[in-house]
Amino acid sequence: MEEIIIIPAIFIGLPWLILHYITKWKTSATITTDDEVLLEELYNLAKRLDDRMDTVERLVASDNPEFRPARLVHDSEQDNQQLRELEQLLAEKKGAAK
Incomplete structure (x- = not known):
C-alpha cells in the first residue's frame, strides 16, 4: 500500500517540485x-x-x-x-x- 504513494511521489512529485523552483529561480534572476x-x-x-x-x-x-x-x-x-x-x-x- 505504501508503494502506491511512494512511487508517484518520487517520479511525479519530486521532478515537478524541482522544475517548479528552477523556473521560479530563472524568472526572478532577470x-x-x-x-x-x-x-x-x-x-x-x-x-x-x-x-x-x-x-x-x-x-x-x-x-x-x-x-x-x-x-x-x-x-x-x-x-x-x-x-x-x-x-x-x-x-x-x-x-x-x-
Missing part, C-alpha cells in the same frame, strides 16, 4: 524590459539634472564670487568616464536589440 526602460529613463533624468545643477552652480558663482559649490569636484573626469562607459553600454545594447 529584469524585465519594463525595468530596463525605467532604468534608462532614470539615467537620462539624472544626467539632465546633473547638467542643470552645473548650470545653476555656474550662474550662482558668476553672481556671487564667494559661492562654494556643494560638490567636491565640478565636472570630474572620473565621473565623466563612468558616464561615458554607461552610455557606451546603452548604445551597444540598443544596437544589439535592432
Whole structure:
C-alpha cells in the first residue's frame, strides 16, 4: 500500500517540485524590459539634472564670487568616464536589440 504513494511521489512529485523552483529561480534572476526602460529613463533624468545643477552652480558663482559649490569636484573626469562607459553600454545594447 505504501508503494502506491511512494512511487508517484518520487517520479511525479519530486521532478515537478524541482522544475517548479528552477523556473521560479530563472524568472526572478532577470529584469524585465519594463525595468530596463525605467532604468534608462532614470539615467537620462539624472544626467539632465546633473547638467542643470552645473548650470545653476555656474550662474550662482558668476553672481556671487564667494559661492562654494556643494560638490567636491565640478565636472570630474572620473565621473565623466563612468558616464561615458554607461552610455557606451546603452548604445551597444540598443544596437544589439535592432
